Every structure is written in C-alpha cells, then in structure tokens.
Amino acid sequence: MEDILEILLYIAYNLENQDQAVTVDAIRRQLEWMQGQGFVIEESIERLAMDGFLTSQGENEFKLTKMGRNESFKINKIRAKDDYNRLMDRSTDSAAYLDYCEEIYGYRMYLFNMMDKSQLDYLFSSVAVLKSDTVLDLGCGPGSILDCLASKYGCHGIGIDQIEHSIVKKCGKVISYINGDIDMLASYDLKPSITLSIDSLYFSNDLDGLIRQLKSIENNRLYLYSSQYIFDETRKNEISLHRDNTRIARVLRQNGMLYKTVDYSENEHSLYENAVKALPKYKNDFEREGNIDLYEAKLREGKSGKELYEKGLARRYLYIVE
Structure with a gap:
C-alpha cells in the first residue's frame, strides 16, 4: 500500500478511536499537523473507499469498514511504535x-x-x-x-x-x-x-x-x-x-x-501559546544539531493547538x- 494511503488510514483509525467523525476536513487538519504542508487528499480517500477500506457516511464523511479497521489497526501498531521511538530517541539526545x-x-x-x-x-x-x-x-x-x-x-x-x-x-x-x-x-x-x-x-x-x-x-x-x-x-x-x-x-x-x-x-491553551513564542529562540540550536525538522514539528504542533483553542x-x- 502506498505511504499516503497508509497515513490516511492511520489518521482515520485514530479519529474513530477518539470518537471523532472521519471527515475530509478532519483528515486534512491532522495530515497538515503531521506533515507540515497541504495535500490534495480527496482522490486518495476515494481510492480507499473504492478498495473497500472506507464507506461513505454522507458528503465528505466516511467510516472505516471491518476490513479498513483491521488494516488500519495493523498500520497504527507499526507506525505509532516506530514514530514514537524515532521522536523520543532524537529528542532525548537534543540539548536544544x-x-x-x-x-x-x-x-x-x-x-x-x-x-x-x-x-x-x-x-x-x-x-x-x-x-x-x-x-x-x-x-x-x-x-x-x-x-x-x-x-x-x-x-x-x-x-x-x-x-x-x-x-x-x-x-x-x-x-x-x-x-x-x-x-x-x-x-x-x-x-x-x-x-x-x-x-x-x-x-x-x-x-x-x-x-x-x-x-x-x-x-x-x-x-x-x-x-x-x-x-x-x-x-x-x-x-x-x-x-x-x-x-x-x-x-x-x-x-x-x-x-x-x-x-x-x-x-493547555497557555502551553501552546508559550511554545509558539519560545521556540524561535531555539531554532539555531536545533539547526546546529541537525534537528531542524524536530523544531518545525514542535512549532506546527504549537500553532495547531493554539488555533484549536482559539x-x-x-x-x-x-x-x-x-
């Protein structure tokens, strides 16, 4: 399965696990939070529906099928473990x-x-x-x-x-x-x-x-x-x-x-606001360590969380x- 399709199933699974509707807008926000850039996702979502992983619940809203739930469960187990190991390992070696x-x-x-x-x-x-x-x-x-x-x-x-x-x-x-x-x-x-x-x-x-x-x-x-x-x-x-x-x-x-x-x-609102204000002063330190992507991910997280509260x-x- 293509990486973007795995990511979309991963997002859909976590939305459902948090009792949230799997809508195009919810998926897009999560994807931007993760990747830091906009994606055209409608075609990929339609493909997942055509392949039997998602079923339509109305305009721009979907639900995982039994097959989709099983596949996304496996993806979630692998991606969550691998992603967090990489994040934790790099972050705990970072002085910045x-x-x-x-x-x-x-x-x-x-x-x-x-x-x-x-x-x-x-x-x-x-x-x-x-x-x-x-x-x-x-x-x-x-x-x-x-x-x-x-x-x-x-x-x-x-x-x-x-x-x-x-x-x-x-x-x-x-x-x-x-x-x-x-x-x-x-x-x-x-x-x-x-x-x-x-x-x-x-x-x-x-x-x-x-x-x-x-x-x-x-x-x-x-x-x-x-x-x-x-x-x-x-x-x-x-x-x-x-x-x-x-x-x-x-x-x-x-x-x-x-x-x-x-x-x-x-x-939590204050924490997001403070993160957005404080992070730029550490940008050069993150960059010197070769961790500019870690800096950018934390900045996206702070901005997204601040926006949700606002x-x-x-x-x-x-x-x-x-």
Whole structure:
C-alpha cells in the first residue's frame, strides 16, 4: 500500500478511536499537523473507499469498514511504535529540546505531553504518594515524570510503553520499565496503588477493557490526563468537548466508577501559546544539531493547538478516581 494511503488510514483509525467523525476536513487538519504542508487528499480517500477500506457516511464523511479497521489497526501498531521511538530517541539526545522543555514546562526534563508547570506541580506535590506506594504510568514515554515521582517519594515506579528500553534509561533512572502494550495490562500481573496516565489512553484499542482491569485492582487510585480536540470545525457544537462526554468519562461511567474532574484547558491553551513564542529562540540550536525538522514539528504542533483553542475546538481534563 502506498505511504499516503497508509497515513490516511492511520489518521482515520485514530479519529474513530477518539470518537471523532472521519471527515475530509478532519483528515486534512491532522495530515497538515503531521506533515507540515497541504495535500490534495480527496482522490486518495476515494481510492480507499473504492478498495473497500472506507464507506461513505454522507458528503465528505466516511467510516472505516471491518476490513479498513483491521488494516488500519495493523498500520497504527507499526507506525505509532516506530514514530514514537524515532521522536523520543532524537529528542532525548537534543540539548536544544531539553532547554526548550525547561523553559516551557518549568522543569529540566524531557517531556512530550501537555503538562504545564501548574499540572506538574499538582502531580508532584498534591497527589498523596507514600513510600509504600507502587505508581504505574501507562504510556510513560521516556519515564521522566515517573522517575521524578519515584525519586521524590521513594515509591516504586513502573512504566509501560512501546519505546525501546535504551531510550527510557536516559530519563528513567530509578523506575522499572515494561516494553509492552497498555491493552495487555492484565497479563503483566501488576498491583499498583496509583495509576497515572498522561495523554496515553487514546492509544488504547480497548479502553473499556483497560478501565475494567484498572478497576479490578484493589485500592488503585487513578489520575487520567487527557485532551479532547475536534479537528473538523463544522462539528464545533458537538458535546464531546464537555468533561462528562469525553470517551474517558463515558467509559468510567459505564463501569460504575465515580470521578472528579479538574479542567486544565486554560493551562493547555497557555502551553501552546508559550511554545509558539519560545521556540524561535531555539531554532539555531536545533539547526546546529541537525534537528531542524524536530523544531518545525514542535512549532506546527504549537500553532495547531493554539488555533484549536482559539476556535473553541479543544479542552483538557484530569479525571481522578479514588
């Protein structure tokens, strides 16, 4: 399959996984965010429909067929793992990226999520962590945040992600690491007392099963951070941005789990704005390292996120289950 067709299926899969409509405009915005330039995608989408991977749901809207879902699932597994390994490996070797993180996040550590200083301070200081606790981080990335928690409180930190162990070793000095799939949590036989997920649950292909597994662990407190975006502006009035109508909220309720919500939308909006302002001062440093493409990707991300908030198409929440 041609690369552009794989990318479109990859995007369609992730849109559906976030309960978003697979529209031409939503796909185009995601593609521009990823690639940084405009593409004529209508013909490729039509080809995917003709080949049986997509089915039309009306003008400019599509849905993955069973065959399309199966194929895009395989593509997603491969691309997500490969893309994140490349990103994490290069970024954690970049001094320019570390300097940028220190300015934006307020902590000198490699970070790849939407946690501003206020959110990080809440996590590091307000979440009651005891030395006897086991903290599980689902989708821990290089382990920077989990490592900080484990070092601060002397607790046992366990991270799960699909990036290479050698990358985690750069940032997670005192934690245990499982190179695996968060949807396979039951097979790891873990008994955390605190489970943390920072912008990783939308990578789950069975969120209901994952939440049920977390619920089954006795005395396990959950702190689930997630951003919700609408990539097609014509869908702006959808209720999916409400704190109680996100995919995570619905699955928690379906499993009879009571939760508290903290709205971090203003924090995330400010983070995008600050990123766009701060990045240019590091451009030359990124370029000297041979990482100008990394700089450009972060700048696109910041501009896109800022635009989504300015158009009322984004929200960010922390869901707490105790």
